[in-house]
Amino acid sequence: MDVQALQEKIEKKSRELGFTGFGIAEAELSADNAHLQDWLAKGQHGQMDYMARHGDMRAIPSLLQPGTVSVISVRMDYGNDDTQAWETLNNPRQAYIARYALGRDYHKTLRQRLKKLAQYIESEIGAFSYRVLVDSAPSLERALARNAGLGWIGKHTCLIDKDNGSWFFLGEIYTDLPLTGTAISTQGHCGTCTRCIDICPTQAIIAPNRLDARRCISYLTIEHQGSIPEEFRSAIGNRIFGCDDCQLICPWNKFAKRHVEPDFMVRHRLDALGLIEAFAWSEAEFLHYTEGSAIRRTGYLNWLRNVAIALGNAEPDTETLAALHNRAEHESPMVREHVQWALHKLQARISD
Ligand code: B12
Ligand code: SF4
Structure with missing residues (x-):
């Protein structure tokens, strides 16, 4: 040969x-x-x-x-398109999904x-x-x-x-x-x-x-099960599935x-998904929009958990508060706990 x-x-x-x-x-x-x-x-x-x-x-x-x-x-x-990624990251009403999963x-x-x-x-x-x-x-x-x-x-x-x-x-x-x-x-x-x-x-x-995965937003939003430690929730911003910041900033990606x-x-316009829309999805909708996608890995409850955090990091407007209140009695204690965290955070901002 x-x-x-x-x-x-x-x-x-x-x-x-x-x-x-x-x-x-x-x-x-x-x-x-x-x-x-x-x-x-x-x-x-x-x-x-x-x-x-x-x-x-x-x-x-x-x-x-x-x-x-x-x-x-x-x-x-x-x-x-990196420009579009930065725009989404800088728009607190939008859901950021890592590029690899679109x-x-x-x-x-x-x-x-x-x-x-x-x-x-x-x-x-x-x-x-x-x-x-x-x-x-x-x-x-x-x-x-x-x-x-x-x-x-x-x-x-x-x-x-x-x-x-x-x-x-x-x-x-x-x-x-x-x-x-x-x-x-x-x-x-x-x-x-x-x-x-x-x-x-x-x-x-x-x-x-040296990456401490326990701190990485990609790990926290995709791999981690259960409650996300509070110390990371504000820093997660609007990243609801994965994270790309370290690659977006890398000068080598200019090439x-x-x-x-x-x-x-991109499927189902997942690069332009609003947080309120993402939070309103039923489980059937979640399964429909993520069919054949890596996003399925996180599961519906973790999806709601992640979006609740992102809503807590958004502006405290009527629509955002209403979306969170709609899920405040969710059957999952984990989802409820993240919704409560988000509501407290937004209320605190209103009182400031
Ligand atoms: C576990 C895992 C994760 C974990 C942990 C990430 C990590 N850094 O380990 C989490 C969930 C956080 C993750 C996130 C992401 N992941 Co991931 N992940 C993996 C997986 C399954 C294993 C990685 C692994 O072996 N980790 C173990 C640690 C110890 O590895 P390490 O820190 O990289 O260290 C290695 C080297 O750097 C080297 N090393 C480090 N220091 C030193 C020093 C010396 C002296 C020497 C000799 C060697 C050495 O040794 C280690 C072993 O090779 C691989 C697929 C696979 N089977 O390989 C995909 C993989 C690495 N992931 C991938 C992707 C795309 C991502 C994300 C970009 C997804 C996203 N947007 O959210 C992020 C990137 C985050 C980041 N900065 O790494 C791609 C990476 C492609 C690429 N261009 O590198 C892979 C290869 C999947 C694939 N098949 O394409 N991931
Ligand atoms: S920038 Fe995002 S993906 Fe990269 S190491 Fe930090 S949290 Fe993880």
Whole structure:
């Protein structure tokens, strides 16, 4: 088998399938594993027990897929209009949903395309051992992508590409094929810039490359179950699902291209959703508007919880107060508690 020729063919096919970056990583991640274990030992993963569940499997690909010697790592862009994102963030009547969740759930799109890529390889060389991953099994996707030459891990911990910024998803194929590593340089280019650290509303980036997930709005609004600690509620602002501030401020995203992937086009005008409308959705409406979307992960009650916080951070006008009063007797104690917090906050502002 001419490995180089095969690799070129796989890369060409990956572009046809909509992937915007391609590389081969060696499966050695011991230094990253040490950082992961330290992060877990300090409890910085919060309630994300799945991050601790698999021992070393997350950092040693062959423990997950026996025989793995190389990893095909790919990137798919989802970048959009940053100006519109800032406008939404600065409008307290609007709901801010992280850019990555405005279109189709990326797990579905990347998985399907990666399967097609694997089938293509099979058509070229016959049966081979592989496993397709998109955040679907324990893996250190950013470290693998960095080792494949797709970019460097920025101070905010996202992977950044010099020519395309950080608005992209990652996916992998673990394989027993002895492909040749494509890493060019894993050196970072953040320099002395600390804009992501400075802008983070909840000071979640506690040091360069160190994210305390328990403080991160993305974690709090998506992964965290139950009551959101009060100390973070005001800082959450109008971010009702995920957060993009550390990427929006990153100078490297000036070079990000807008995506052209139909799957990631904004659905149901979720980029222009009003908070009052979002709060009025019934569960059936929530399920309808989030069908096939990553937003489903948070569930209806957490959605109401998050929107209640954002309403508490909005202006204390009649409509906002009425929307909150409408949910004040909600059957969920968690929703009621967040509604009460929001009403108290708005009342206090009226009395000031
Ligand atoms: C858990 C998780 C989260 C958690 C925790 C985030 C985090 N930083 O760990 C939460 C819910 C907060 C989150 C948020 C987001 N996430 Co997320 N998340 C993941 C997930 C499942 C695991 C990440 C992980 O391994 N964390 C463990 C910690 C320890 O990793 P780390 O801090 O990055 O440290 C690593 C390196 O930096 C390195 N390292 C750090 N310091 C040092 C020092 C030395 C000396 C060395 C050698 C190495 C080293 O070692 C670590 C292991 O590689 C991945 C998918 C996957 N399976 O990989 C997606 C993933 C990272 N998330 C993604 C996205 C898009 C997001 C959000 C942008 C979504 C949003 N808009 O709300 C935010 C970004 C927030 C942020 N600043 O990171 C993308 C990132 C794409 C990219 N360009 O980087 C991924 C890859 C999913 C995907 N398949 O595309 N996420
Ligand atoms: S996603 Fe938001 S809260 Fe999380 S580290 Fe980035 S700026 Fe901070």
